[in-house]
Amino acid sequence: MNNEELKTKITELxxxxxxxxxxxxxxxxxxxxxxxxxxxxxxxxxxLYFDYLFCLTCIDWKTHLTMVYHLSSxxxxxxxVIKSKLDNSKPEIETVSHTWKTAEFHEREVYEMxxxxxxxxxxxxxxxxxxxxxGKNPMLKNFEDPINMIKL
Amino acid sequence: xxNTTNNSESLKVSPTGGDLEGAGSxxxxxxxxxxxxIVLSKLDDIINWARSNSLWPLTFATSxxxxxxxxxxxxxxxxxxxxxxxxxxxxxxxxVIIIAGTIVNKMGPVxxxxxxxxxDPKYVIAMGACAISGGxxxxxxxSVVKGADHIIPVDVYVAGCPPRPEALLHALISLQEKIxxxxxxxxxxxxx
Numbered sequence: 001m002n003n004e005e006l007k008t009k010i011t012e013l014x015x016x017x018x019x020x021x022x023x024x025x026x027x028x029x030x031x032x033x034x035x036x037x038x039x040x041x042x043x044x045x046x047x048l049y050f051d052y053l054f055c056l057t058c059i060d061w062k063t064h065l066t067m068v069y070h071l072s073s074x075x076x077x078x079x080x081v082i083k084s085k086l087d088n089s090k091p092e093i094e095t096v097s098h099t100w101k102t103a104e105f106h107e108r109e110v111y112e113m114x115x116x117x118x119x120x121x122x123x124x125x126x127x128x129x130x131x132x133x134x135g136k137n138p139m140l141k142n143f144e145d146p147i148n149m150i151k152l
Numbered sequence: 153x154x155n156t157t158n159n160s161e162s163l164k165v166s167p168t169g170g171d172l173e174g175a176g177s178x179x180x181x182x183x184x185x186x187x188x189x190i191v192l193s194k195l196d197d198i199i200n201w202a203r204s205n206s207l208w209p210l211t212f213a214t215s216x217x218x219x220x221x222x223x224x225x226x227x228x229x230x231x232x233x234x235x236x237x238x239x240x241x242x243x244x245x246x247x248v249i250i251i252a253g254t255i256v257n258k259m260g261p262v263x264x265x266x267x268x269x270x271x272d273p274k275y276v277i278a279m280g281a282c283a284i285s286g287g288x289x290x291x292x293x294x295s296v297v298k299g300a301d302h303i304i305p306v307d308v309y310v311a312g313c314p315p316r317p318e319a320l321l322h323a324l325i326s327l328q329e330k331i332x333x334x335x336x337x338x339x340x341x342x343x344x
Contacts, residue, residue, distance in 0.1 A: 130258065138294040145294040148257070152291055 001047070001078050009048060010080075013041050025070075027081045032067075035084055036094035042071060042080075043099050049073045050080065053096070056106035058114040060141045065091050065114060092117040095124075113139035179332065196334070203247075203273065204331035205235040207324075210246035212266065214253030217280040217314040221252040229317040234324055243269040248327065250320075251306075254282035254289060255297040267304040273338055275331065277323050278306040281313040288313065305337040 001009065003026040007019055010028060017038075020027035030038055042050045055070035069082040086093060095118040097104035107118045108127040115137040118124055126133055137143060179201050180193030209231075213221055224231050225239060232238070240246040243266045255263055267274070278300050281287025286298035300306060307330060310323040330336050 143294070148294050148296075150291050150298075 001076060006048075006078060006080060009045075013045070014038050023081070025079045025081050027083060030082055030084050032084050032086055032093040035082075036096065036099075039069075039082075039096045039099050042082075047076075049075045051075065051100075053100035053102050053106075056103055056110065058110045058116055058139075060114060060139065062088075062141050064088050065116065067093055067110070067116065069096070086116065090117075091115060092119055094119050095121040097121060113137055115140065197332075200332050200334060200339075204328040207236050207247045207275070207327070207331075208238055208240050208245060209236055210243055210249045210266065210270070211239045211241045212249055212252065214251075214255060214259060215282065217252035217283070220314045220317055220320060221250055221279065224317045224320045229321060231321060231324055234321070234328065236324055243267075244271060246270055247273070248275040248277060249304075250277045250279050251283040251300045252279045252314075254287070255300045255303065256295045257297060258295070260297055260303050263300065264303050272342075273336075275308075275327055275336055275338070276300075276304055276306045277308045277310065277320075277327060279310045279312075279320060279323070280315055281311070284309050284311065307336045 003021060006026050007021075010017055010019075010026075014030065014034060016031065016034060018029045020029070042048050050071040050073050052072040052074055053069060054072050055068070057068050059066045059068060065086040065088060067082075067084045067086060069084075070079065071082065072079045084093060091114070093116065095103065095107055097107060097118075098120075104122065105127060107116075107121055108124060110116050111118060111121075111124055112126045112129050112133065115135070129138075136145070138145070178193075179197035180191045183190045183192060213219075223229055225236075236248075243249070247270070249267060249270065251263070267276070278284050282289065282296070283300045283306075286293070286296050289296035290298055297303065308323045308327045310319050312319050315323075327336070331339070334340075
């Protein structure tokens with residue numbers, strides 16, 4: 001499917017979704033509450049069939065956080081980007097690790113680096129950071145480490 | 153040593169052996185005698201001279217400097233011309249560790265362990281900005297060690313991000329000169 005067809009199809013599935021077509025891939029903004037059921041539709045719908053989550057990351061915009069999911073279909077060869085705005089003070093979103101298994105590790109990384117709480121995640125603990133980093137999220141813009149950081 | 157008579161003309165001899173200027177030459181004096189020559193030298197100087205011309209580097213690279221390091225090992229720059237014959241994958245067989253890349257806090261203990269596993273005498277080259285000071289990661293980083301010399305002693309620093317292959321070659325030759333002059337950290341410490 002091309003971007004126009006994807007847009008039409010996705011609007012049918014989730015009328016609340018908004019789109020950004022400035023890039024190569026169709027960007028879809030989804031509320032965190034809608035995300036899990038929408039993800040399952042994207043994964044299981046025969047004409048969409050997004051069976052490959054090839055990137056999962058997070059952006060700190062200072063005012064809010066944005067979860068970013070890059071999806072691809074190995075059957076139809078189309079790609080989309082899902083963005084979901086999270087509240088800065090209490091960032092949480094449903095896990096998609098039951099939909100795409102690869103998300104389990106990626107979400108653990110976003111959890112340790114940005115402090116996003118993935119609801120119903122099977123094993124939410126630090127991935128790369130060593131013990132003692134719980135609650136400190138080094139990828140947040142306001143993060144400061146008094147021991148290691150040198151300010152200009 | 154009989155055979156020294158014949159090629160004593162071509163053999164450049166440095167009188168003191170240990171100085172940096174005469175680093176490329178054999179450290180000793182040849183006294184001509186009928187029927188042969190006598191070489192006068194200090195054993196330490198000869199050992200250092202021999203060691204400096206066969207330095208095996210450890211296969212160790214943590215980031216993009218490693219690519220330059222590989223280029224230097226390759227045919228075009230070829231550090232085996234200077235005696236850095238083979239990169240060894242085991243620290244127990246290596247003489248010199250070239251820290252080619254960023255050292256993060258998690259890598260620190262690993263680097264220390266590799267260094268400890270290397271047999272004496274051992275030498276260290278810090279290649280590139282990251283290994284010297286943390287380089288581009290000097291400010292506002294929670295994870296990068298600001299200079300590998302916080303962990304192990306460094307003999308030669310090579311500036312660059314990453315350094316050109318020629319710069320690494322220069323560093324390798326500088327290390328040889330330091331060894332011949334007895335000026336590496338380890339030699340100073342042990343009094344050799």
